[in-house]
Amino acid sequence: MRLPILLLAVATAAAASDLDWWKTALVYQIYPRSFKDSNGDGTGDLNGITEKLPYLQETGIDAIWMSPIYRSPNYDSGYDITDYRSIQEEYGTMEDFDRLLNVSRGLGMRVVLDFVPNHTGNESEWFSKSTTRTSPYTDYYVWADGLNATDENGTLYEKPPSNWVSTFRGSAWQYHQVRGQYYLHQFVIGQPDLNYRSDVVQEEMKNVLRFWLDKGVSGFRVDAINRLYEADPRNFSGLYPDEPLSGAEGAVPDDYEYLQHIYTENLFETYDVVYDWRDVLDEYITSQGEYKIMMTEAYADLQLMIRYYGTKTRNGSIPFNFSFLGDINKDSTAWEIKTVIDKWMTYMPSGNVANWVNGNHDQSRMANRQGVDRVDAMNMLALILPGVAITYQGEEIGMTDGYVSWNDTQDPQACNTNDPVNYYKKSRDPNRTPYHWDGSANAGFSNTTGATWLPVASNYQTVNLAAQMATQKSHYHFYKDVAAQRKTPALQEGDLDTRALSESLLVVTRLLPGEAGMLGVVNLAAEAQTIDLTSLKILPSDLEVVASGVNCALEKNATLTKSSIPVSAHCALLFRSGIVGGGNAAGAHYLSLPLLVLLVVATYSITACFS
Structure with missing residues (x-):
């Protein structure tokens, strides 16, 4: 065999890896404001993320997904974007981003960006020009005239176009004096909704995707995808229809829960937009030689979420699987957890890729929802089940929510309650507090002498990465051990x-x-x-512990048989078996790409001697 042929085999294997990387990717979600502050201003930034990339690579992360880093006045923590092609100053510069991208590539990791397509910020150039009806921006947003009404005294007044309510409370319509119309905002007032019934808007957003794909990002997580479309007024005599009451107990007219959102969520036109974006991403597979991942966020019924995967003729996205967040909790039984896992695998169309999400920036942290005793169990499940695994920063060390007082609260979802007593029920700030790198001041997140953008959690001196790295048994070591096994054929296929x-x-x-x-x-x-697992006939008898949770008496590398497995209380264990279908070896025998390269070179050296 000649070297060119061997190198072709290596190149083919590498190309296949670039095309298939996403199918078993371990993706780490970074909330940039809270990950690492590099310049001492109390806010995390891009250079801080770059500084910590070697840690993530060593842990076994395949790709990082960053919450929005685009230019924004931060009415909603960066989800109110004023320029999709610029970096928010507090995070750094485009040069800082390019460096982050290059360092990631050098470490063999990929970068996934947050894409926020439903709305922009109201300080964007697009919105400013739309308010003055400047072409082509006139219909970039959802505008409507108000309705005439009379109050109880018979006085005539103008009311919003419909009864729609914002996710963050109050009317979803805001009057704009310059335009003389109301604009729709399904989130905060500073987030006007884009109009996807405009072909110009659709092409504009495709070009935003292309801008970042041209830079070499590996894909996108798409925010609030099921809010893209609202009822078409042309189907309702030119008016936006009122939504029916939900009957939710305790809800008042200003609460989002007060209505059934049949005209503002999950409209079927949304799916075609997602399929079109998938086509845009696929344009780059050949030119850049890697598959571009797209993951979509929609809190919706399972059947509606599954449609995002695509159809027989159109490819779609990976819809985020939120069943671990919404369908189980610290009291859920093994039966209930099994049912949740099986349900997704049953409904997912054949040939598609599953995904498992334990937490994100919008939910209370996993250790709070599932309980500290279940941190290892939930991390292990996400990492050993088929498909993509998503880890929200801090889950690998079992971080818990921090306390954020009313005075320190930043989240508009909490601030808009105007309730200093019960605001915490709506606040997402506790799960966005800074990462705990060590037990020093500010948990090693920032060297600022002032306050960090949110206060660090009070338990940072005991729950931090440095302490867990220094301890033989910890959530971090267990997570890393499980992550290492994701590269084995059994967990890949x-x-x-x-x-x-x-x-x-x-x-x-x-x-x-x-x-x-x-x-x-x-x-x-x-x-x-x-437990006795002899009923698992196909499973070989001999087992070796390859990852042992913090509550487990069995240590890593211990060997035993499947007929008698002692499992400590609140324990999660990962075992490797002998070869399935023959042999009793405790380890898997397969070639990694680096080893294959070494063998190719060695083989060429030997054959060269005899040629």
Whole structure:
């Protein structure tokens, strides 16, 4: 065999890796304001992220996804974008972003950006020109005339175009004096909704995607995708229809929960826009040699979310699977967790890629929702189930929500309650507090002598990365050990089997013929149990512990048989089995790409000697 042929084989393997990377990617969500502050101003930034990329690479992360970094007045933490092609000054410069991208590539990691298509900020040039009806921006946004009405005294007044309510409370319509019309904002007043019934807007947003794809990003997470369209007034005598009351207990007219959102969520036109964006991303597969991932956020019924995957003729996105966030909690049984896992795998169309999400910047942290005792279990499940795994920053060390007082609150969802007592029920700030790098001042997040943008959580001196790295057993070491196993054939391609052996015992297997199998065991109970898995006929008898949670007595590298597995209380264990379908070796035998390269070179050297 000649070197050119061997190098072609290596190149082919590398190309396949670039095209398939997303199917089993471990994606780490970074909330830039709270990850690492490099310049001491109390706010995280791009250079801080770049500084910590080696940590993420060492942990086993395949790609980072950053919440919005675009220019914005920050009415809603960067989700009110005024320029999609510029970097927010407090985060750095475009040169800083380019450096981050290059360092990521050098470490073998990819960069995924947040794409916020539903609305812009009201300080954007697009909106300013739309208010003066300047072409081509006249219809970039959803504008409508008010309605005539009379009050109880018979006085004539103008009211908003419909009863629609903003997610952040109050009317979703805001009157603009210059335009002389109301504009729609499904979120804060400073976030006017774009008009996707305009072909010009659709092309504009495709060009935003192309701008960042030209820079070499590896894809996008798409925000609030199911809000893109509203009812078409042409179908309702030129008016926007009122939404029906929900009947939600305790809800008042200003609450989002007060209405059923049948005219402002999940309209079917949305799917075609997503499929069109997928076509744009696919334009870059050939030119840049890698698949571009697209993940869409929609809190909706499962059947509606599944449609984002695409159709028989159109490719779509990966719809975020929020079942771990919304369908289970710290009291859920093994039966219920199994049901949640099986439900997604059942509804997901054949040939598509699953995904597992334990948390994000909008939800209370995983350790709060699931309980500290279940941190290892939930991390392991997300990482060993088929498909993409999403980790929100801090989940790998079991960070909990911080306390943010009313005076320190930044989140408009909380501020708009105007309630200094109950604001915390709506606030997303506690799960956005700075990352705990160590036990020093400000948790190592910032060297500022002033206040950080949000206060660090009070437990940072005990729950931090440095402390967990220095401890033999920790959430971090367990997470890293499990992440390392994601590269094995069984976790990349193996068949999935989930079994709830009891109310508290959950077993997940990934088996692939001719390879070592992987077995995850979770004990949710407060007492130790011993389990017998001889009923798993295909699973080889001999098992080796490759990851052991903080509550487990069994140590890493311990060996045992499947007929008698002792599992401590609140314990998560990951085992590697012998070869499935033959042999008793405890390890998998497969070639990684670097090893293949070495073998190619060695083989060429040998054959050259005899040619």
